[in-house]
Amino acid sequence: MPPLTAPVIEDRLLTFLVSALIGGVAIHAGARIVSEGRGYAHAVLTALLGAVVWALLEPVPVLGGLLALLAWVGVVRWRYPGGWLRAAGIGVAAWAAAVVVLAALDLLGVGAVSALGVPGA
Template sequence: MVALVGSLVAFVVALLVGGLAIFASARVIVDVEDYSYATVTALLGAIAWALTSWIPLLGPILALIAWIWVINWRYPGGWGTAAAIGFIAWLAALAILFVLNTVLRLGVGAFGVPGA
């Protein structure tokens, strides 16, 4: 039971970190101010990534395209804007994780932002 609660807490924290990274990026790129919307985007992006990344040879490329598609679907702009939001979100997630893991020694990840 303790392991289940620990896993659930780790998932929620990682999802909130991923949502924060997407929120910060979307705020800069398209001036959107809804953290909960970004958190749902992180969750949907993680699902899209999980559904496509397992495909042999093309999986990682398809997963990245699927993740950017989710951002494109959820935010105004187009594919270029979605790619910019994704790239800035990735950088933001790395910065957030650096603070949480190196400075505060929490050992968390970012759910919904690939490679972070």
């Protein structure tokens, strides 16, 4: 593996930031569709917290994916008003929004990013 040089670190940081912003857009859109939407910064922080929870729980053997998904929905429930069903609805809407945004970016030739904090996107 080659050593990390400044341009490589900058590229990775830029990819992380763009992916976090896309995840924030998706969660913000999902919250506006399903619930009382809050600010975009609130959605970006929710995406970052959800990504951390996902990263910690998904590697757990056998039940990691299910535990990670439930914890991710729990983060959304904690950050937005409503119960578990509303949080799950925000998650589904956020996933759909992320898929649309990522598909549009791919059409524009930007395919190296993801929707950080949105599982499955």
